[in-house]
Amino acid sequence: MEAAAERAARYARAAHKLAVAKTVAVVGHLRPDADAIGSVTALTLGLEKIGKTVTPLVGQPVPFSRNLLSIPGADRVSPATDIPGEHDLIVAVDCGSVDRTGTLTGAVLAAAEDEKLLVIDHHVSNTGFGTVNLIDTRESTTSMIRELLLMIGVPLDRDIAHCLYAGLMTDTGSFRWGTASMHTLAAELMSYGLDPRRIAADLVDSTSVADLQMVGHVLANTRMVEAGGFNAAVLIADQATIAGHSESAVESLADYVRELNGSNLGVVLKEQGPGWWAVSLRSSRCDVSQVAIRLGGGGHVAAAGYTSRGTAEEALAELATVLSTTDVSL
Numbered sequence: 001m002e003a004a005a006e007r008a009a010r011y012a013r014a015a016h017k018l019a020v021a022k023t024v025a026v027v028g029h030l031r032p033d034a035d036a037i038g039s040v041t042a043l044t045l046g047l048e049k050i051g052k053t054v055t056p057l058v059g060q061p062v063p064f065s066r067n068l069l070s071i072p073g074a075d076r077v078s079p080a081t082d083i084p085g086e087h088d089l090i091v092a093v094d095c096g097s098v099d100r101t102g103t104l105t106g107a108v109l110a111a112a113e114d115e116k117l118l119v120i121d122h123h124v125s126n127t128g129f130g131t132v133n134l135i136d137t138r139e140s141t142t143s144m145i146r147e148l149l150l151m152i153g154v155p156l157d158r159d160i161a162h163c164l165y166a167g168l169m170t171d172t173g174s175f176r177w178g179t180a181s182m183h184t185l186a187a188e189l190m191s192y193g194l195d196p197r198r199i200a201a202d203l204v205d206s207t208s209v210a211d212l213q214m215v216g217h218v219l220a221n222t223r224m225v226e227a228g229g230f231n232a233a234v235l236i237a238d239q240a241t242i243a244g245h246s247e248s249a250v251e252s253l254a255d256y257v258r259e260l261n262g263s264n265l266g267v268v269l270k271e272q273g274p275g276w277w278a279v280s281l282r283s284s285r286c287d288v289s290q291v292a293i294r295l296g297g298g299g300h301v302a303a304a305g306y307t308s309r310g311t312a313e314e315a316l317a318e319l320a321t322v323l324s325t326t327d328v329s330l
């Protein structure tokens with residue numbers, strides 16, 4: 001285990017970068033989840049509280065999932081194809097690799113070239129693409145940001161607490177897993193007057209009849225597939241099925257195959273465009289990050305993803321091949 005002093009020094013280096021910058025752009029990953037938006041907004045609101053000028057961004061040309069707008073400050077996070085203006089520091093949050101910054105990849109690479117890129121992230125697969133890289137795979141990105149805010153003297157308030165809680169909630173599967181310190185942090189954040197039932201409703205529970213019917217349709221076609229020595233529970237969400245449905249409903253599909261009886265791996269194929277699939281892997285029995293990395297993606301031990309091209313059957317065949325030749329032991 002990493003020595004406490006070494007950990008503190010790594011956090012101090014990142015905190016120093018934040019402390020000395022006057023103008024900051026904060027970039028979350030494309031197709032953001034609540035951990036990405038919660039991280040961007042918590043850091044933005046926190047830095048503004050100590051007088052910095054902050055530009056919050058996500059690298060995609062289209063608006064992100066509407067339910068995330070319930071997070072304070074999320075309405076200010078601009079979907080962008082470039083970083084507008086000059087900044088002392090660019091901070092990439094919750095991005096495991098530079099391509100996760102999407103349409104901002106060029107601008108983020110330029111910031112690294114200028115030695116003004118800070119990476120704050122928790123993915124096992126993180127490539128360390130920043131000038132300073134703070135990567136902590138035991139934390140949520142939001143819990144890392146909470147620690148950094150403390151170090152640079154930003155007091156929390158209700159809005160910042162809400163942003164942090166939103167990220168923590170997603171990263172702990174609505175508090176079904178995660179470390180003791182994440183749960184302790186949730187309790188601390190709640191003391192700022194948060195309404196956890198409302199936040200869960202906004203971010204997780206709220207759905208529509210049409211979305212529920214779409215989920216039902218996909219679930220009705222659940223398959224159990226032998227893939228590279230694994231028993232995979234597979235959900236296929238093709239374009240015709242998911243077109244026009246909310247991103248949050250489509251993303252919720254992964255929750256159903258995390259622990260299906262008789263399976264040791266969950267796979268969701270989500271068709272983003274004709275023959276272009278975002279693939280989600282879930283498992284509590286093997287390290288799926290290693291599989292996703294080999295397929296050009298990344299993620300965590302228990303939850304990872306990548307993209308694949310071809311038919312759904314071709315995507316499954318590709319996965320089976322990689323599964324049979326990857327060390328996924330925990």
Ligand code: AMP
Binds near residue numbers: 123305307
């Ligand atoms: P998802 O299956 O999309 O919910 O993602 C699970 C985890 O894997 C998240 O932490 C993502 O950041 C990561 N992930 C998903 N897709 C990719 C990808 N194409 N490249 C890198 N990381 C990914």
Ligand code: MN
Binds near residue numbers: 029033
């Ligand atoms: Mn995320």
Ligand code: MN
Binds near residue numbers: 035036094122141
């Ligand atoms: Mn994350």
